[in-house]
Amino acid sequence: MSERRIHARRLRLRVRVGTRGSAPKRQRPTKRATMANDTYIRQAGAIPLRNGRLCLVTSRRNPKRWVIPKGLIDPGYTPGAAALQEAWEEAGLVGTLDPEPVGAYVYDKYGGTCHVTVFVMHVTKVAQEWPERESRQRVWVTPAGAIRRLDDPSLIDIVRAVVAAEPTLLGTS
Secondary structure, eight states: OOOOOEHHHHHHHEOOSSTTOOOOEEEEEEEOEEEEETEEEEEEEEEEEEEEEEEEEEOOSTTOOOEEEEEOOTTTTHHHHHHHHHHHHHEEEEEOSSSSOOOEEEETTTEEEEEEEEEEEEEEOOSSOOTOOOOOOEEEOHHHHHEEEEEOOOHHHHHHHHHHHOTTTTOOO
């Protein structure tokens, strides 16, 4: 396939977390989605876990659709760093990731196909204010509740795999 350049319709603001509890600092917007092997738009997402529950957020395009926090992998970011950043921007969550992704899935957006690398996130802080608070809802649900709300079969399979691999972590054993 010939090289494709797909431009996101909206500019993504990269945010760098400040030191000593200062507010996040904005950096230059990124105008271009990064591509994996010139065929996929690369994205990263997190399945945030806390007290036996998963956090879901509403999609910005369809506020009745529930998704995990995810977004573009900006230049200079690793998939893990991008997953943490998206969890902060979209859900106001801070935490740590398992070192290896738990899976990946694809879906169509931006006139192309997005490839989402998914990590498990262990949430340590839940903010009351966050960058996308006005445009998204956040909800904490049981694993069964997450499976009922999600509509992407591949993402549902990843959530099921997380539950199967970590039953004590989620309080389902």
